[in-house]
Amino acid sequence: MYSCSDLKKGLKLLIDGDPHVIVQFDFSKPGKGQALYRCKLRNMITGALFDRTYRSGESFEPASxxxxxxxxxxxxxxxxxxxxxxxxxxxxxxxxxxxxxxxxxxxxxxxxxxxxxxxxxxxxLPNFVNLRVTQSDPWVKGDTAAGNNKPATVETGYTLQVPSFVEEGTLIQIDTRTGEYATRVKE
Missing domain, CATH: 2.40.50.140 (Nucleic acid-binding proteins)
Incomplete structure (x- = not known):
């Protein structure tokens, strides 16, 4: 069992029979009375967000x-x-x-x-995944300015910005945490 003092961002609790995760947490101690623990919770099954305020002394069941x-x-x-x-x-x-x-x-x-x-x-997911570019505009001579990116679609249907030298058929590495181009993969 967790007590209010254990509450923190990222903690997973069982509330009303469903697992929830604390996505935002705020502690306040008014001049008089009990301490207040304001939490923004996300239902891990439905994805619904809601706010709850707890007073010190309450206990919570950990989500299994x-x-x-x-x-x-x-x-x-x-x-x-x-x-x-x-x-x-x-x-x-x-x-x-x-x-x-x-x-x-x-x-x-x-x-x-x-x-x-x-x-x-x-x-x-793994932090990086290698996917093949299936659609990309061809490189145009003179497109050498730094930071010059173009859209490309990979084999799974995902569209992202890639450097201008990336062509159709190229195997690229994508960071799954951000969804951004990481590097070209040598075959």
């Missing part, structure tokens, strides 16, 4: 979350299918759960899935 190493298999009409590396159990995550992370998934990629019971509620 587990991170499991899984392998991305494929996408179908039900969602994105992942397989546990040890038990071979399959978990399906919806497009809403993945958000923009779906653009960085490659077949057989190993990822960490955040599980609440038997439900996958989040994903942790």
């Amino acid at each position: 979350l587990e991170e499991r190493d899984m392998q991305y298999l494929y996408q179908d009409e039900t969602g994105y299918v992942f397989m546990d590396q040890k038990s071979y159990e399959q978990v399906v995550l919806s497009e809403e759960t993945l958000g923009d992370d779906k653009y960085f998934l490659i077949d057989n990629m190993e990822v960490d899935i955040l599980m609440y019971g038997d439900t996958g509620i989040g994903i942790t």
